[in-house]
Amino acid sequence: MGDVKIGLEIHGYLNMENKRKLFCNCKIDSNAKPNTNICPTCTSQPGSKPMLPNNDAVEKIISIGLMLGCKINNLLIFQRKHYSWPDLPSGYQRTMSGSFGMPVGLNGEFLGIGIEEIHLEEDPARWDPISGKVDYNRSGFPLVEIVTKPDFKSTSEVQTWLKTLLTTLSYIRAVDKTAGIKCDVNVSIAPNFIRTEVKNVNSISSILKAINFEVERQKKEKNNFQQTRAWDDSIGETLFMRSKESAQDYMFIPEPDLPVINIDPLLVKKIALMIPEKPSEKFMRYKKMGVDKTDAKTISSEIVLAELFEEVVKKINPVFASKWFRRDVIAAINNLGMDYDDLKVDVSNLVDWFELLQDKKASPVVLKELLPKLLKENLNIKQYIEEQGLESLSDMDELESFCKEAILAKKEAVLDFKSGNEKAINSIIGFVMAKTQGKADPNKVNSIIKKLIK
Ligand SMILES: [Zn+2]
Incomplete structure (x- = not known):
């Protein structure tokens, strides 16, 4: 890809436990009918003031900052970022970014990428x-913005x-x-590293396409200059919007309706x-416990599972x-179509399940x-197995008699197996499993059958 510098500004919707907007008590509900969760504050009616x-x-936002290794500021200052657009009746957005900015977290680092x-x-x-x-339901939803340093050098690095x-x-x-993420992506290439900012790229795959497009465009451009472009997903291209605005264009002022907020270091x-x-x-x-790399990666990717x-x-x-x-726990969850957060399982019952499996008290089937x-x-798996009489068949004589019965019933499979078709044994094992309603241990059955027909 050559010598490239890529930085990201990532916007995500905060997952609010209390489902309330940032400066009023209106409900956060992305499925609500338009303009049903609104009030004078989030529609910026004259005389309305924000709540704290x-x-x-x-x-x-503090927990995000800490998770990304940021230093947390002890003062929060909101500012008004002015611009005129139909989605913004007040004419300004309340934000902590900007000229007099005092962001929540600074100078973090996450997987080798600096967090500005x-x-x-x-x-x-x-x-x-x-x-x-205009639908004002969304107006006043709290957003986190994460600004990285231009430390990425390739699209694959961005993706991971x-x-x-x-x-x-x-x-x-x-x-x-x-709710997804919204991203602004800045891209620049050697030797001059003249920065282009690409606005509103709304999925990981579009982010990668936008970066690739910009790298190629900048390589071809003879008179490249600093600019802001928009990503058009339908044609897969970035389009010129304006030469780079300075922070002044937004006329930032500290929000006079909100006090400076002190963050208690104890909090x-x-x-x-x-x-x-x-x-x-x-x-x-x-991995240190000896778990295979793929297993470790899959399990650690989901907190509930972990x-x-x-x-x-x-x-x-x-x-x-x-x-x-x-393999099995994740597949079962997926087959049920359940969200991890909705799992009802009591961990002691799951531990019991694993114990029954490990000690071969009940068959894997x-x-x-x-x-x-x-x-x-x-x-309650232990109780259920006992009540239903589903313990595994451990009586070897009993197992052996089932196997003998299977060998008589599956003569062709026995001949096939003897003539070298290893897979033929599966239908003999299958016969025993069906007869025992799955209670036999297939591995044991396998070795008994092999011993008997040798
Ligand atoms: Zn409101």
Whole structure:
């Protein structure tokens, strides 16, 4: 790709526990009918004043800052960023960025990429340029903006980093995963590194396309200059908007309706104590336990899964548990179409499931079949197995008699196997499994049959 510098400004919607907007008590509900969650403040009616910023938003943004290794400022100052657009009836957006800026977090670092700053701001309304209609439901939603240093050198680096960032932020449930991200991307190339800012790129795949397009465009451009461009997804190109605006164009002023907010260092300490281990740290720790790389990566990519896994391995061998976790537990959750956050399973029942499996108290076939019920209805698995008489068949004489019966019933398969078709044994094992309603251990059955027909 040559010598390239790429930086990102990432906007995400904060995942608010109290579902309230940033400066008023209106509800956050992205499915509500247009203009139903509004009030004089979020529609900027004359004389309306903002409330103090939502505490939940302030705490979430501090936790994001800490997760990204930022230094947290002890003062928060909101400013008015002026511009005139139908989505902004007040004529200004309240933000912590800008000329007199005091962002929440500064000078962080995440996976080798510098974080310039992170700050909090309000979302404007949603304006439809075709109908001219404005929906104010979204007006005043709290947004986080994460500004990186131009440290990325390739699209693949951007892609991996963004995915890991989203996983990491989902660990602290700080960002609304369903709402997506909006990005501004800046790109410049050697030798002069004249920066182009590409506005409003709204998915990871579009971000990568926009970067590739800009690199090629800048290579061809003889008289390149600093500029702002817009990404057009439909044609896959960036389009010229304006030569680079300076901060002055927005006429930033400190917001006179809001006081400077002091952040108590004790609050920061309290939040820091609640910050979980990062996915990358979990990944490394799992690998040290002997867990395979793919298993470690998959399990650490989802906090709910990681938390369950860590409880399970207090009693179960981690390598054994991780295999079943990655293949069967995840598959069962996906088949149920469940969100990880909606899992009802009590971890002690899941530990019991693994114990039955590890100690061969019940056969894998029976246990796999019961897994969805366990995850969805929090089945007391040990009790259920006992009540239903589903313990594995451990009586060798009994197993052997089932195998003899199968050998008589499956004569052709036996001949096939003897003539070298290894796979033919599966239908003989299948016969035993059906007869025992899955309660036999297929590995045991396999070795008994082999012994008997040798
Ligand atoms: Zn409101």
